[in-house]
Amino acid sequence: MTFLTVLAALLKIVLIVGVAFNLAAVLTWAERRQSAMMQDRFGPNRASFSLFGKEFRLAGLVHLPADGLKLIFKEDFVPQNGDKLLHALAPMLSLFAPLVLMAVVPFGDVLCMDQLKNGHLWDAVERFGTCTGAAGPKSLPAIPMQIFESNNGILYVFALSGLGIVGATLAGWSSDNKFSILGGLRAASQLVSYEVAMGVSLVGAMMVYGTLRIDEMARWQGEHVWGIFVQPLGFLLFWAASLAESKRTPFDMPEGESEIVAGHLVEYSGMKFGMFYFGEYLEIVVSSALLVSLYLGSYNLPFLHRDGITIAFGDAIWHKTLPHLLVVVVQVGTFFGKLALMCWFQLFFRWTLPRFRYDQVMRFGWRMLLPATLVNLFLTGVVVLAIDRAGEAFADRLGLVADGVNLLLGALMVFAVVRLVIGFAMPTNRAPRPGANDAPQTA
Amino acid sequence: MPLPLEGPVQYDRVKGTKISKPGRNAVQQAYVKDIADGLAITMHHFFKNTKEMIRGTRPDAVNDPMEDGVTTLEYPFQKRPYPERFRGVHRLTHRADGSPRCVACLCCSTACPAQCIYIEAGEYPEGDKKRGYEKYPVKFVIDELRCIFCGFCVEACPCDAIRMDTGMHPQPYDSRDQFVFGKSLLMSFVSADGEQQSENPRREPGEKGFAGITRLGQHH
Numbered sequence: 001m002t003f004l005t006v007l008a009a010l011l012k013i014v015l016i017v018g019v020a021f022n023l024a025a026v027l028t029w030a031e032r033r034q035s036a037m038m039q040d041r042f043g044p045n046r047a048s049f050s051l052f053g054k055e056f057r058l059a060g061l062v063h064l065p066a067d068g069l070k071l072i073f074k075e076d077f078v079p080q081n082g083d084k085l086l087h088a089l090a091p092m093l094s095l096f097a098p099l100v101l102m103a104v105v106p107f108g109d110v111l112c113m114d115q116l117k118n119g120h121l122w123d124a125v126e127r128f129g130t131c132t133g134a135a136g137p138k139s140l141p142a143i144p145m146q147i148f149e150s151n152n153g154i155l156y157v158f159a160l161s162g163l164g165i166v167g168a169t170l171a172g173w174s175s176d177n178k179f180s181i182l183g184g185l186r187a188a189s190q191l192v193s194y195e196v197a198m199g200v201s202l203v204g205a206m207m208v209y210g211t212l213r214i215d216e217m218a219r220w221q222g223e224h225v226w227g228i229f230v231q232p233l234g235f236l237l238f239w240a241a242s243l244a245e246s247k248r249t250p251f252d253m254p255e256g257e258s259e260i261v262a263g264h265l266v267e268y269s270g271m272k273f274g275m276f277y278f279g280e281y282l283e284i285v286v287s288s289a290l291l292v293s294l295y296l297g298s299y300n301l302p303f304l305h306r307d308g309i310t311i312a313f314g315d316a317i318w319h320k321t322l323p324h325l326l327v328v329v330v331q332v333g334t335f336f337g338k339l340a341l342m343c344w345f346q347l348f349f350r351w352t353l354p355r356f357r358y359d360q361v362m363r364f365g366w367r368m369l370l371p372a373t374l375v376n377l378f379l380t381g382v383v384v385l386a387i388d389r390a391g392e393a394f395a396d397r398l399g400l401v402a403d404g405v406n407l408l409l410g411a412l413m414v415f416a417v418v419r420l421v422i423g424f425a426m427p428t429n430r431a432p433r434p435g436a437n438d439a440p441q442t443a
Numbered sequence: 444m445p446l447p448l449e450g451p452v453q454y455d456r457v458k459g460t461k462i463s464k465p466g467r468n469a470v471q472q473a474y475v476k477d478i479a480d481g482l483a484i485t486m487h488h489f490f491k492n493t494k495e496m497i498r499g500t501r502p503d504a505v506n507d508p509m510e511d512g513v514t515t516l517e518y519p520f521q522k523r524p525y526p527e528r529f530r531g532v533h534r535l536t537h538r539a540d541g542s543p544r545c546v547a548c549l550c551c552s553t554a555c556p557a558q559c560i561y562i563e564a565g566e567y568p569e570g571d572k573k574r575g576y577e578k579y580p581v582k583f584v585i586d587e588l589r590c591i592f593c594g595f596c597v598e599a600c601p602c603d604a605i606r607m608d609t610g611m612h613p614q615p616y617d618s619r620d621q622f623v624f625g626k627s628l629l630m631s632f633v634s635a636d637g638e639q640q641s642e643n644p645r646r647e648p649g650e651k652g653f654a655g656i657t658r659l660g661q662h663h
Contacts, residue, residue, distance in 0.1 A: 037492040038485045042515050236475070348489075352481040368472075424494050430502075430510065 004113065008143045016102050016147055019336060024281035027343055029064055031281075034344070035351045074270035079176045082267065086174035091268070091275035094167030098282040101160050104153045105289045106215040108145030108299050108332040109222075109306055112324060125324045127307040145299075145332060146215050153214040154206065157290065158199055161245065164283065165191040168247070168254055168264050171276070175267035183263020186358065187254035191245060193365035198241035200373040204234040204380035205294055218298030222305060225402035226409065227295035233376045235295045240369060242287035244361070247280060249350040253358050288342035292335065296342070299335040302410040313403045525635075530594045530607040533585055533624075534632035536641040543630055544604035544645060546577040551596035551605055559589035560596060583626040587613045603641045610635035 029044075036043025047062040048055045056062070078087055112125050150156050165188055172184015208230050209217045221227055228235045244251040255263040265276055292298060303311050308322035356364065387394065465471070492513050495501040502510035505521055516523060525531070536544045547564035565581035567574040596605050609632045616622060633639055646653040 034489060037489045037496070037513075040488065040492060040511075040513050042513060348482055348485055352485045353478065423490065424498075428491060428495060428500065428512070 002141065005141055005143070009147065012145070012147045016105075016107070017099070019339075020099060020102050020282060020285050023285050023340065023343060024278055025064055025068075027281045027284060027347065028067070028277070029061055030344065031347050031350070032063075033060055034347055038348075038351050068274070071271045071274035076272065077267070077269045079267045082176040083174035086170045087267075088272070090167050090171035090174060090264075091272045091279070092167075093170065094164055094279040095275045095282065097160050097164035097167065098279060098286040101157055101286045102289060103148040104146065104150055104156050104214055105286075105293050106144065106146035106218050106298060107335040108328055109219070111143045111145060111328050113141060113143055125306055127305050127310075144215060145328070149215065150213070152212050154202060154212050158195070161198075161286075162191075162195060164245075164279070165195075167276075167279070171264040171268065172254075175264070177267050179260040179262070179266045180264050182260045183254045183256065183265070186256065186260075187247065187264055190251065190253050190361055190365070191247075193362060194241045194244040194251075194369070197365060197369040197373050198238060198245065200370065200377060201234050201237040201241060202294070204373075204376050205231050205238075207377075207380050207384050214293050214298075218293055218300065221297045222300035224399070225405050226297040226300070229402075229405050231295065231376075231380070233372070234380070235291075237369060237373050237376060238295070239291060242290065243346075243349060244365065246283045246287055246346075248284070249355050250353040251361055252355055253361055256358075259358075284343055284346050285339070288346055289339055292338045292342050296338060298338075299331040301330070301334055302406040302413070304330065311407075313400055525610055529610060530592050530597075531609040531635075532587065532611045532613055532632060533590075533596070533605055533607050533629060534609050534634065535583060535626065535629045536604055536606055537630065537639045538645055538647075539640070543580060543583070543626070544602050544641065545580045545583060545600075546602055546604070547580040547583075548578075548601065550599040550601060554595040554599035556593060556595060557589045557591045559586040560584070561586075580626060583629060585624050585629065586622060587624055588619060588622040602645075603643045606634065606641065608634045 033043040043060060044063045045057055045060045047060070047066045048057045049062055050056070078084055148156075168187035168191070169184045172180045172182070172187065175181070175184075205217070205227060206212060208227070209220045211217060211220070217227070224230075247254050253263075255265060260266075265273060268276060303309050304327070306324075306327060308327065309318075309320045311318045387398065470476070492501070495512055502512045502514055504514045504516045505523065508514050508516070508523075538544050545562075547562055549562055549564070552558070552560035552562050561582065561584040562580050563582035564578045566578060573579075592607070594607055597607050611632070613622065630639075644652075
């Protein structure tokens, strides 16, 4: 372990923690403004600060520091007969679990330091293989864009996402409150149920990718096709399960505002409540990060590889080498862009779907989601075996299909951007109101 | 048409259309299409409203409140236009010389169903032209909390001295006694057009166009 690896690890930790925290904070703002836009209203826009005699509101972003300050200075209430230690531990756990999950999520391909050291800033690297450069005793290590390279990446995710449950359950237990304990129990049962479905839904993806390492999965998707196209059912099932894990509105049983006041959050105030709240948004970030890395191509864009852009149908049609540093920057930007987009999209569910009843949640989890994941597992196994037996020629043909899908995907992305720009430029069509063209009434 | 006095009332047989039960096949139970439909609605609103907020083309909340889009009225800065005959806070109209038109006849306080008007009538001093001809209000008090804004006082007034055309609703205060409006406060209010007088001209005795009996020069 050289000084460089330690420094790189520290930098990566700062980057990931910074992005996760800031994204979660911005999500609290986004959720309020976004839901307002969905429901034809303004949302929070009153908080402001004055600078040089001018008032700045920043589209309601000033509410973020205002809320944070308020939460810090509020009374930190602990119930008299509650368990003081566990009461303090619970919010820490529910914030800690999603945060450390981000460690195994790769946000870019490998950065070849040798390439940079030798001054070949604008050279490309090889597309395949580990980047060795001038291998030798003096060569610098390749730095993976991932904090924690683990051979059991996905299992680490399961192990730690289970820890978030403990936070909510401890909060329910230590609060000495009937509503809290109901919320804690609900959290425990709901999250355990959906943890099962979530795990099994990912096994299909593991079979296809043939690895547990998330960075290998990302690389597979770059070389073949995005995971959503090989595991469409698994994608939907994993998404549903991770929505349930995030304890948000279609599945907000633990909080259950209309039934049990605020569930496990009843006896929390001030920054402890803020930590729960923040942990919830961090969970959105994490589940979006997992969805992006496992199913939505991670840091990959169609046709962009480590050595540059290669448009290919079996054989390469068009190739353009790009400098290594540029590719890495584009990849990191792509990952965080996809992450933000996915978070934004996930916020829509809360404001679109009505909430379930508690028994419906349980029935959905055990009787629908779990069998569906098993079916997915079985189908995936059959198909993977069949493809393995079909031989090289069939694999080549599948590769052609994958290239076609990539082309379609690229075209779709361009179309979406163009459509967005055109939609923004066009004025809104308003149907004329009845009576709008009548002669104005004279007073 | 006379009502039937005997026999059961004959109703038309209820005719309905049979509605088939919604299907429960796997595709419908999967709920995917319905979620997509719902997302399409919320997304449509999101994109349209965000665009209009950024471009500043959202509908005019004051004049087009029923339009599609964000039509939130930012109240203290924007106000809904009141109808022309909106009954607002009372005002006491002025004469040309700035004195109240009110002659303390007590018609308004008599007509008031909420009994919120209190008037103390006073005689003009000896030698004043109006002495013996009319009185004036020494005190004119309206309790705006008791007032039900029925407008009977305005109807009852023979001199057009009390009007409710200020276009204001009573402002909030922090204690009840602040809602008891006195004569000077009531006289300080202006109509929605900013007038302190009334549109109906007032002819003082001796002026041209005075319709009443002139008692000038007569002894009391």
